[in-house]
Amino acid sequence: MYSFDMVRPTSVADAVSALGQDEAQALGGGQTLIPTLKQRLAMPSVLVSLSGIDELKGVCREDNGDLSIGGGTTHATVAAEAAAHYPGLASLAGGIGDPAVRNRGTIGGSLANNDPSACYPAAALGSGATIVTNTREIAADDYFQGMFTTALEEGEIITSVRFPVPEAAGYAKFEQPASRFALTAVYVAKYADGVRVAVTGASENGVFRWTEAEQALSSNFSPDAVAGLSVPADGMISDLHGTAAYRAHLVGVMTKRAVAAAS
Amino acid sequence: MAEVTMTVNGKSVTKSVKGNTLMTEFLRDELRLTGTHVGCDTSQCGACNIHVNGNLVKACTMFAGEADGAEISTIEGQANADGSLNVIQQAFQDHHGLQCGFCTPGMVMAAASLLKENPKPTEAEVRDYLEGNICRCTGYHNIVKAILAASGQDVSGIAAE
Numbered sequence: 001m002y003s004f005d006m007v008r009p010t011s012v013a014d015a016v017s018a019l020g021q022d023e024a025q026a027l028g029g030g031q032t033l034i035p036t037l038k039q040r041l042a043m044p045s046v047l048v049s050l051s052g053i054d055e056l057k058g059v060c061r062e063d064n065g066d067l068s069i070g071g072g073t074t075h076a077t078v079a080a081e082a083a084a085h086y087p088g089l090a091s092l093a094g095g096i097g098d099p100a101v102r103n104r105g106t107i108g109g110s111l112a113n114n115d116p117s118a119c120y121p122a123a124a125l126g127s128g129a130t131i132v133t134n135t136r137e138i139a140a141d142d143y144f145q146g147m148f149t150t151a152l153e154e155g156e157i158i159t160s161v162r163f164p165v166p167e168a169a170g171y172a173k174f175e176q177p178a179s180r181f182a183l184t185a186v187y188v189a190k191y192a193d194g195v196r197v198a199v200t201g202a203s204e205n206g207v208f209r210w211t212e213a214e215q216a217l218s219s220n221f222s223p224d225a226v227a228g229l230s231v232p233a234d235g236m237i238s239d240l241h242g243t244a245a246y247r248a249h250l251v252g253v254m255t256k257r258a259v260a261a262a263s
Numbered sequence: 264m265a266e267v268t269m270t271v272n273g274k275s276v277t278k279s280v281k282g283n284t285l286m287t288e289f290l291r292d293e294l295r296l297t298g299t300h301v302g303c304d305t306s307q308c309g310a311c312n313i314h315v316n317g318n319l320v321k322a323c324t325m326f327a328g329e330a331d332g333a334e335i336s337t338i339e340g341q342a343n344a345d346g347s348l349n350v351i352q353q354a355f356q357d358h359h360g361l362q363c364g365f366c367t368p369g370m371v372m373a374a375a376s377l378l379k380e381n382p383k384p385t386e387a388e389v390r391d392y393l394e395g396n397i398c399r400c401t402g403y404h405n406i407v408k409a410i411l412a413a414s415g416q417d418v419s420g421i422a423a424e
Contacts, residue, residue, distance in 0.1 A: 006265065006282035006328045027326075034324045035305055037283070047282060051329050076318070098395025099376065100309060103318040104325060178307075180394065 001037045008049040012056065012159060016134055018048045019155040026050055026157060028109025029074060031101050056108065056159060061085055067165055071108025071132075071158035078107060087263055088169025088189065092123050095173060097180050108158035114206055116147045116237065117181035119173065121207035126187035126198030127169070130162040137162075147206045166191050168221075170262030172254040174201075176241055183242055184250035186210075188258040194218040197255060202247040204235050213255050223256035267331040271296070272340030280327040286320075287311050289327035290337060298338035298368050302397070309396035312369035313337050319376035321395070338368035341375065351375055351413040358418070360409030362400035370396050374410045383414055386421075 006027070009015040019026060025044035027033055029051070036042050050056060056072030059081040067086050069078060079094030079102065096102055096110075096119050110120040111131060124131065124140045131138045133156045143151045152158070166189040173185035182201035189196050195217040197210045216225040231251045236244035268277040271294060278293055287304075290296045290313070299322055302310035306324040313322045314336040341349050348356065351374045361367045370393070377384060377392040384392070389407045398406060412418045 001283045004282045006326060008328060008331065027329075030326070030329075031306065031324055034285075034326070038304065047326075049326070049329050052331075098309070099373070099392055100312055100319045100321045100395050101306065101324075103315075103320050 002040060002043045004044050004047055006047045006049055008052045010052050010054070012053060012134055012157060015048055015050060015053060015157060016155060018046070019157070021046055024048055024155070026112070026155075028072065028106040028112065029104040030109075031097065031105040032109070032113050032115065050106075050108070050157065056157075059085075062162070065165055067163045068132075069107055069161050069163070071111075071160055072106050073108075075102035075105050075107070075110075086163060086165050086169070088166070088171060088187075089123050089127070089163060092119050092171040092187065095119065095171075107161055111143075111161065112150065112152060112158055114144060114148055114150050115181070116203065116206040117176070117179075117183070117201040119171070119182060119185065119200065122171065122182075122185055122187035122198040122200040123163075124161060124198075125207050125209060126189050126196050127163045127166065128189075128191075128196055129164070131158055132160045132162060133158055141209075144207050147204065149206070164191065168262040170258040170260070172257035172261055174250050174254055184247050184254055186251065186254040186258045188217065188255065188262060190217070190221050190262065195221060197258075199231075199251050199255075202231075202236050202251055204237055210251065210255065217259065221259065221262075223259045226252060226255050226259070265328055267328055269330045269333050269335055271335045272337060278327075282326070282328060284327045286313065286322035286325045286327050286330060286335075289330075290322060290335075293327075296337050296339050300365055300368055302365065302369075307395075307397060308366065309369040309373060309393075310366050312372040312396070314372060314376065317379075319373055336372075338371060341371060351378070351410070354409040354413035355406070358405050358409040358412055360401065360406045366396060366398040366400075370398065370406055374413065377410065378414055383416060384411070386411060 023045035027047045027049045056070045058070045075093045075096045083090040169189040171187045174183045176183045184201040187198045197213045200207045233244040233248040236247040238244040264279040300310040302308035306321045311322040
């Protein structure tokens, strides 16, 4: 690792001010950033650890029924505390990485990084969540802007994520067994006004909505409804783990499994 | 450099650390607690597992500065007060749950976390929980058996493989 200082503010306001320094970088749970630093792929002058900020942690049900999750909440806490309110989301959180990773990694860190194979982007886009930062609220449909790219500005911190709770939701992940990231995974969520389908791990542009499947599932929420649909292989990720055509095929398979698993 | 204070295996420790000092480096180089092993240093293998405020964490993927104010337990703090092996450690010995022993500290720390959350896990639950721990010797079978035995379950019906 290159040399850098670390500060550990205890409030969002202090963190925002620390992030105003030259080459400052926010540190969530560090489960992606620390390996990145070890490979010398980043050279911050100062890391601003968000782990000491209590106001960023916790899961709570809002008056309108939405589930609000603090940006600094770990996957393990979401898996445990969201289970009674939004089981589909809790189950997704409980399947990220491994137990030790889930005790450090945070929802805000995952969404800010927007890895094209991460789980949380699928849940946020598939739920039509709202990303709340220290300065504004961003709809998930506007937030994800391609691989590792989001609407966040320099120094902007995800303070919470607000999920409308669906009637049913399911997540089906075809896991890359070494990294435990999604080779392709699909999140489906059924709301009173329609179904949303979000795909991660497949596209070179990161997480995306499969609108054709959304229309089919909105009129018939069953695996059969998407049986005749397919996504084109153009623009899908192709690597040693799977070709673009293979991933395109998995999108259909995992959508069916996600619908079958929805609860 | 920043000063950090934490409790490690019941003892309070205060040291100056650099921003990029990992918990593995802090434990092994500063405190000379070398039972926490560095296997991969890429958060895959789990040999460096420790408990931070009671939660399982890979010490290679956390900075020492982030542990300020935390309660840390390492493999060195696992034995009984009289120095004898605790139930999990004894079960690893009884069921041949280790060969070279390099992964064992992380396995024992993971097992302790699992049994705290789920005192009577099934075999499938044990295997699932060990997803982030890699062993190159045992084939995992006797590790799983040792953890099931440590949970007080009968493992006489589980054949050795």
